[in-house]
Amino acid sequence: MPLACQAKITDTPTQISCLQCSINTICFPAGLDLDLRTELYNVLNHPPALERGEVLFRTGATMKGIYAIRSGAIKTYITDENGHEQVTGYYLPGELLGLGALHSGKHFQIAEALESTYLCQIPVEDLNRLSKDHPQIQEQLINLLSKQLHDHHKMVWHLGLKNATSRVAALLLNCSERCHDRGFSASEIKLNLSRQDISSHLGLAVETVCRIFGQLKRDKVIDFKGRQIDILNFDALNEYMGTKMVQKGKIPRI
Amino acid sequence: MPLACQAKITDTPTQISCLQCSINTICFPAGLDLDLRTELYNVLNHPPALERGEVLFRTGATMKGIYAIRSGAIKTYITDENGHEQVTGYYLPGELLGLGALHSGKHFQIAEALESTYLCQIPVEDLNRLSKDHPQIQEQLINLLSKQLHDHHKMVWHLGLKNATSRVAALLLNCSERCHDRGFSASEIKLNLSRQDISSHLGLAVETVCRIFGQLKRDKVIDFKGRQIDILNFDALNEYMGTKMVQKGKIPRI
DNA sequence: CGCATCCTTGACGAAGGTCAACATTCGTGG
């Protein structure tokens, strides 16, 4: 019986193996008998790849399943009446998507691929069916939900930071940490959000994000080329995120 | 067999009945047999009231159980090295606390009572034990977690809004909605956070929060006396939260 | 190659932070 997905671990977040995946505890819980493994293998499916700009689900759509990202990246956002979008989340390989819709069965946000993205999906009906008979699976689901909740608490913390630089620093460190947790490099990260996406996520203007990136580069805290970011000085970044840097003239003009 | 808590529904969020409580589906799931009800009644306990300023749990503390607020209010916050605190959440009667700690067993934030607060608690070990035998309970827990996740997505959205007034409006509307969901008044809310707490939560200065409150009062969008807030014009508040209000001179000096 | 999209930088003004003074509320002890 082959495992469902067997990608290799690489240095930059491209493809992820089941070992690093958020839902591997669901797909392949420890100490499971062969029958259940087989059944899981049968319900776990791989939708066709999403191309950049393609939408996985929209606001109000019925939840079809829970998704884990195998490779690529997804952003979630909401739009107001004027079509103006605000990014609410950014998901990396190995991470789960759309769990906030479990209780209502309806999605609240729009999920869009930022690049070619491969997913694993477990359809809700299969999940529900298997859950009924296997408390282990439910237990894992509870753990995953709790973990996500924890991550979101962190995000609320980061978004409540008072100045632009600390919010940018928090985003970079958060992304770095998540990459690291999945076995990728913590210092060389590909943040495939446009500057526009980043600014909308953090509640800033695009130009402010650019200027802060530029400043961090000049200060040799990070280096970047486009969306490929290299963190050079974690300590400095942590200080920027903390309260220390609320002093005068940290980001002078020119 | 008496039910565990039998408070009455009132107009302002003081005490909540089990009917409106988040965890009533856990305490008393529909179609449960008498044995399980009895067992639930036995594990559900009521810790002594917390007084204003008392701490329910701290960062790093072992999770003892899941808590629902019967009456009162709780804020959660984190502190940096300098002891500066940042509020990350605000919890009303009928709401759940500390679910983000389920996966690790350790709390990440500090939870502190904002006034005299009564709680219901289900100890983790009892929850785990009952969960093993009763998939219904686990299912409910999954629903609750998913609901919270959804709420936090909203919070991330609100905190990403670009200007101070819209963030304040979002907080007020969010609070109003949650009061309404629990059967309380949507327009007359007691937001028992200090201005300091609000500002720290929204990433603003205290003075800014005061000025925005003052402006909203002058514009007859809200009225307030201390922490008792009366929403007079929901449409206006919604517009403030949206993008419309990013025009010039909305908050002139005097 | 040419267009569209994204990124970057500058100049300027407005929103919001900081500092300071004062008002109000609340809790405590006389």
Added chain:
DNA sequence: CCACGAATGTTGACCTTCGTCAAGGATGCG
């Protein structure tokens, strides 16, 4: 019950940070 002080809330003056507008550069795609 009042008096006092501490904590909290409010307002004003001033200045920094950040948003806006505008222009130009880089990148990618057909």
